Amino acid sequence: MTASETFLIGGDLEVRRLGFGAMHLRPEPAEDRDAAVAVARRAVELGVTLIDTAHMYGWGANEDLLAEALHPYPDDLAIATKVGFRQTTTDQGWRYAGAPDELREQVDEALRRLRLDRIDLLQLHRLDPGVPLADQLGALRDLREEGKIARIGLSEVDEGELAAARAVVDIASVQNRYNLLDREHEPVLKACEEAGIAFLPWRPVAAGASGAQSEQIATIAKELDATPTQVAIAWLLAHSPVIVPIPGTSSIAHLEENVGAAAVHLSQDQYDRLTR
Template sequence: MGMSEYYGASDWDTSIATLRHALDIGVTLFDTADQYGAGHNEVLLGRGIVGRRDDVQIATKFGIDRSGGDENRVHRGDPPYVKRSCDASLLRLGVDHIDLYYLHRPPDNALIEDTVGAMAELVKDGKVRYLGLSEVSGELLRRAHAVHPIAAVQSEYSLWTREVEEVTPVMAELGIGLVPYAPLGRGFLTGAVQTATLDANDFRARNPRFTGDAGQQNQAIADTVRAVADRLGVLPAQVALAWVSAQSERLGVPVVPIPGTRHASRLEENVAALDVVLDDDALAELQPLSDLVQGGRYPDRGAR
């Protein structure tokens, strides 16, 4: 997402190089959405994997209609829109199928059964292999799964965002995996984000958790993550990612975080987090951090 929108300026050539470097070091799951940069991100990803399609699993999302402007965005799930969205994503990505196709948010204009029914037709037609939902309640998840098996739920999940744990019991029961986005707290947990220097186009500059008194109070969370990292001799980002990955056994579901980055060096650091093991002391320090969070996840209704 950050290669196309929301986090300030980005560079096409640098982004392509980072995508290809990810392939070279063994990253196999790439996540995008039709709304990131109004299609730009899917085009970018498609160019980045040219000649390497068999090496990757592509996940993309549909359902956030921004055609009326961001202030009037609509969460859509009407069947004709579902099918048009898929065809448009396939064209932008330059592929003949999508491995994992998510509904980006529960629809405002359709029953979840009708939306998932249309998505199931895409599976039948060979355009999509597996279905997913994003930011969904347990009740909606059950209703959707009754229409067609849901393979994954994508929700924000990190040391400072844990609401999805209310849904994971249903996921465990139904055999559905969790794909946490923003596992680094949109960069805040790395300790490297300074709100005063954020680009004017960076939505974090308006995010309640990053600004004002809330941002100052939340600094204690980042400080704790850094203290744990210093003791273990690793980076704060690696601690944050290791914590997310370590929750799989506790939650009873597979957990596959998708940290975003625009730079090859950060990418390598994130991949190295797979080798970080948090001891009992570290887990005890990190577990209660979500109780300290001040401020909401978004400045408005936004759905990133």
């Protein structure tokens, strides 16, 4: 099976279908920061054209790190970030922050940290249950009309929430937990397929495989002279044309392994065995 190598997010932002999730890049201590900068730069060298971050990743520190590593950005590199949480001193450590003024403030902070005039893809990290959906998405729509963001995405929504959001504003992407062994959000993926919306699975590499599952993945990896991780990512790429995996790592070796999955092509039989 041969999967498309690129996808148009929002119908106009072309990215390679294997992106990079920056969550694991640590800004401190100094030696970790140096390693993180090297990983981000290597991702771009390997042809990654979509990098995903969030305000919640280090409460802005991850965005700062990416700017240090990659600014000025290559013309074909898209940066996606997420807003909707604020840090607190409570045991939980965070709270929802979906009020329009808070969303606007976080977008302005992201623009400053990332050293951007406009964010390519701005995602609502979670829907705030204490703020009307129309108010949250209306604020992002206003920011898009002002030119501060180009496209709007969602994270961790079900198909009903996606439909309700689309009644308010165009949605370019959905970022939900999804992988070979965890397909809880299959209905959301199907809704994205029907609408041409990018589906960015977080935690895209199957974890916790055991027994027959592990053996099946390992067998197919051996058949393809690939690693089990590459097989799991290759299955995602073959499973739906709107899937844009964003595997993350703090290791250059793991990064190179992940990106190498784009060259792993499953036969129909191998795909069917994994899907079962």
